Amino acid sequence: xxxxxxxxxxxxxxxxxxxxxxxxxxxxxxxxxxxxxxxxxxxxxxxxxxxxxxxxxxxxxxxxxxxxxxxxxxxxxxxxxxxxxxxxxxxxxxxxxxxxxxxxxxxxxxxxxxxxxxxxxxxxxxxxxxxxxxxxxxxxxxxxxxxxxxxxxxxxxxxxxxxxxxxxxxxxxxxxxxxxxxxxxxxxxxxxxxxxxxxxxxxxxxxxxxxxxxxxxxxxxxxxxxxxxxxxxxxxxxxxxxxxxxxxxxxxxxxx
Numbered sequence: 538x539x540x541x542x543x544x545x546x547x548x549x550x551x552x553x554x555x556x557x558x559x560x561x562x563x564x565x566x567x568x569x570x571x572x573x574x575x576x577x578x579x580x581x582x583x584x585x586x587x588x589x590x591x592x593x594x595x596x597x598x599x600x601x602x603x604x605x606x607x608x609x610x611x612x613x614x615x616x617x618x619x620x621x622x623x624x625x626x627x628x629x630x631x632x633x634x635x636x637x638x639x640x641x642x643x644x645x646x647x648x649x650x651x652x653x654x655x656x657x658x659x660x661x662x663x664x665x666x667x668x669x670x671x672x673x674x675x676x677x678x679x680x681x682x683x684x685x686x687x688x689x690x691x692x693x694x695x696x697x698x699x700x701x702x703x704x705x706x707x708x709x710x711x712x713x714x715x716x717x718x719x720x721x722x723x724x725x726x727x728x729x730x731x732x733x734x735x736x737x738x739x740x741x742x743x744x745x746x747x748x749x750x751x752x753x754x755x756x757x758x759x760x761x762x763x764x765x766x767x768x769x770x771x772x773x774x775x776x777x778x779x780x781x782x783x784x785x786x787x788x789x790x791x792x793x
Contacts, residue, residue, distance in 0.1 A: 543579040544740050544786040545590035548572075551602045562767045564793070572653040573601055574788050576666050578740040580716060581635075581644035589631055589646040593714060596627050601652065616652065617725045620661035624648065624714065624723040631715025645716020648723075649681060649738050651790065658736060662724045664713045666740045669752065673733025677753040681724055684712035698748060708741070734792040739772070742785030746776030756789065 548559035552570045559565075565572070577593040579586030600623045627648065635644045647664025660668050662681040665688065670678045682688055686709065691701040701707060712718060735756060747755070755761045755772050763771075769787040776785050 541584060541587055542784050543586035543590055544742070544784040545577045545579070545587075545594045546738075546786050546788055547575040547594040547597055548788065549574075549598060549601075553602070556598050556602050561769075567653055567655050571601070572790075573597060573650065574653075574736075574738055574790055575648060575650040576738045576740050576786050576788060577649075578647045578664065578666050578742075578784065578786075579644070580646065580710075580713070581641065585635075585641045585644035586646070588634075588641065589644040589715060592630055592634070593627050593646040593648050596630065597623065597650065600626060616659040616727065620650065620652070620659065620725060621723060623650075624661060624663060624721055628714045628718070628721040632717075635715055635717070643717060645710075645713040645718070647710070647740070648714055651736055651738060653730070653790070656730055658728045658730050660724075660726050660728070663721065664710060665708070666738070667744065669737040669739075669749070670728055671735040671737065671753060671756060673731055675757075677749050679749065680726060680728065684710055686711065702745070702748075730792045732792055736790040736792075737772070738788040738790075740784060740786045742780070742783035743772060743776045743787050745783055746778070746780030746785070747772065751775070 550557045550559055550565060550570050550572050575594050575597055577590040579590030581589055631644055634641045647666040649662045649666040649668050651668060652659040660680060662668060663684060665683040665685055668680045670680050687701050687704045687707045690696045755775055756768055769789045772787045773785050
């Protein structure tokens with residue numbers, strides 16, 4: 538139903554020497570290189586939202602490779618420090634653009650990011666895009682918190698998942714990059730990775746059409762799995778069939 542796409546996504550493979558953009562589907566080893574995946578949902582008038590999400594993901598390509606080089610020579614500042622500074626850099630850039638150009642006034646973006654190193658996934662997040670963890674033993678867990686009052690109500694068991702999905706204020710963000718917010722305090726975390734684990738990054742358009750249990754079903758139930766189909770596309774098409782009111786983006790990362 539949207540006239541333009543305000544979502545953006547990023548899939549990178551990088552080491553101390555170079556950065557490579559990944560295709561929409563593929564396989565690679567984490568033995569000598571790191572990987573980063575991110576989704577961003579922009580907001581703002583005209584095309585400002587589309588521009589904001591692109592700025593958010595493109596800045597990642599310049600910030601994380603130097604962190605890899607630092608770690609290689611023993612100058613590890615810690616993933617939390619690196620990711621927090623990255624989010625602050627993006628916030629400053631969007632705030633500057635929003636204040637400098639009338640067409641960009643109020644522009645902002647969500648950002649959910651996963652950084653894969655051997656054995657670990659580090660994540661950072663702000664807004665209402667999401668990161669899900671599907672461990673090899675089964676189940677699905679939302680690693681990020683929606684930065685909305687409705688998200689707080691759901692986390693504290695004051696409303697159900699169904700009530701949260703249909704709440705009239707579900708898209709009212711309390712925190713985002715840019716968008717007139719003064720401070721940025723991204724959520725940070727880490728998860729140990731094992732073979733069989735799966736991670737899903739998505740914008741809110743996906744969960745507008747699918748419940749959490751349905752996301753797990755479409756990723757793991759053999760009845761929904763086709764060997765020649767991208768699992769992320771399978772999720773997006775299912776969400777569009779059920780809703781289709783918003784831009785919808787999904788990234789699926791499987792650990793083998």
